[in-house]
Amino acid sequence: MVRKKVECRDCRHFLSAPYDAPRTGCWHPDNLQQRQKDAFLKEQEIPGDHRKINLRGDCAQHELREPRRSFWKRMLAGEF
Numbered sequence: 590m591v592r593k594k595v596e597c598r599d600c601r602h603f604l605s606a607p608y609d610a611p612r613t614g615c616w617h618p619d620n621l622q623q624r625q626k627d628a629f630l631k632e633q634e635i636p637g638d639h640r641k642i643n644l645r646g647d648c649a650q651h652e653l654r655e656p657r658r659s660f661w662k663r664m665l666a667g668e669f
Contacts, residue, residue: 594646597639601654604636615639617650 597603602617614636618624623635642648658666 595643595648595651596646597643597648599653600648600650601652602650603639612636613639615642615648615650619650 597615598605600615602615602620604613604616606612612635614620615638616634616636620637620642621634622637623633625631625634643651
């Protein structure tokens with residue numbers, strides 16, 4: 590079975606922080622370089638390097654992001 594190549598930016602575990610470039614990466618619990626148990630220390634977690642994890646485009650932990658709801662559905666739900 591041939592798996593389709595996947596992109597990190599389409600995964601729900603990929604987060605990018607343009608204001609803090611080293612924080613861009615894979616936030617899957619198995620791929621975190623440094624993990625914190627306490628909720629108030631979550632900002633000290635270091636994500637995994639998404640380029641190394643998905644080098645061949647066949648990441649095993651890849652999960653598609655949920656599609657963003659339309660503007661009108663978000664307005665009716667009260668999300669701004």
